[in-house]
Amino acid sequence: MVVAVLALQGAFIEHEKMLEKLGADSFEIRQKKDLEKHFDALILPGGESTVMGKLMRECDLYEPILEKIKEGLPVYGTCAGLILLAEKVEDGKPALGTMNIKAKRNAYGRQLGSFYTEAEFKGIGKIPMTFIRAPYIAEVYEGAEVLAEVDGKVVAARQGNQLVTAFHPELNEDLSVHQYFLDMVRQSMLAQAG
Ligand code: GLN
Numbered sequence: 001m002v003v004a005v006l007a008l009q010g011a012f013i014e015h016e017k018m019l020e021k022l023g024a025d026s027f028e029i030r031q032k033k034d035l036e037k038h039f040d041a042l043i044l045p046g047g048e049s050t051v052m053g054k055l056m057r058e059c060d061l062y063e064p065i066l067e068k069i070k071e072g073l074p075v076y077g078t079c080a081g082l083i084l085l086a087e088k089v090e091d092g093k094p095a096l097g098t099m100n101i102k103a104k105r106n107a108y109g110r111q112l113g114s115f116y117t118e119a120e121f122k123g124i125g126k127i128p129m130t131f132i133r134a135p136y137i138a139e140v141y142e143g144a145e146v147l148a149e150v151d152g153k154v155v156a157a158r159q160g161n162q163l164v165t166a167f168h169p170e171l172n173e174d175l176s177v178h179q180y181f182l183d184m185v186r187q188s189m190l191a192q193a194g
Contacts, residue, residue: 001185004029004039006065008055010047010080014170018178019043032060041074041185044081046132046168049105052080053095062095069098074161074185082164083135090138099162100141107136107153107166121156122147124176129155129167136166161188 003019005012007028019026027037042065044052056062069075069085075098077085084095086103106113113133121127122145129150137154140146148156148165155166156177163184169177 001025001041001182001189002027002037002039003041003043003182003185004034004037005043006045006052006056006061006081008047008059008061009052010045011078011168011170012043012045014168015043015045015078015178018170018175019182022175022178022182024182029061030059032064035061035064035068040189041076041181042068043181044075044077044084045170046079046081049080049083049089049095050092053084053093056084056095066096066098069096069162072161072188074163074181074188076163076165076181078165078168078170079132079134082137082166085162085164086137087141088139099157099159099164100144101137101154101157101159101164102139102141103135104138105135106133107138108134117150119148119150119155121177121180124180127169127176128172128174129165129169130171131155131167132171134166137164158184161185
């Protein structure tokens with residue numbers, strides 16, 4: 001299994017390390033020709049969603065990545081990646097917009113912008129969650145499923161082959177969210193083969 005990681009900006013190396021620990025191959029997408037390589041899934045990392053959205057367009061990555069996600073490529077967006085995938089963005093412009101959720105950017109205010117907690121993740125159990133100037137999911141529309149909540153706010157969701165977390169599992173030792181994503185990818189590969 002090969003997982004591509006969008007590496008224009010932000011915390012992409014941390015994702016690559018998690019994938020390596022789980023025995024999955026990965027490579028970085030920085031320019032259009034990188035998309036010619038084979039990959040089974042894509043990670044959109046944390047960083048600054050407006051910058052990443054702009055760079056995606058400037059590097060001619062926006063259209064082909066949008067196409068692939070629409071065709072069913074499994075994708076995991078953390079934090080800024082969540083914002084990129086959201087159909088609606090409060091106080092901001094949607095980018096890829098493939099997931100039926102509304103993201104609220106910098107949702108915890110300046111003081112509480114970054115914090116650590118532990119909470120239940122559906123299908124996994126209690127896991128560490130690190131938030132950095134994080135968004136939360138203000139609304140979940142039809143087709144999307146809530147996977148985790150912190151203080152009554154939705155912080156993880158899934159819709160078919162798309163997974164998003166407002167927190168950064170790649171900044172903790174716990175591999176379970178990445179394992180969850182790789183299981184999603186495996187299931188989607190099996191479904192395609194069968
Ligand atoms: N605040 C950032 C944004 O709006 C997201 C922060 C992050 O990815 N850690 O894009």
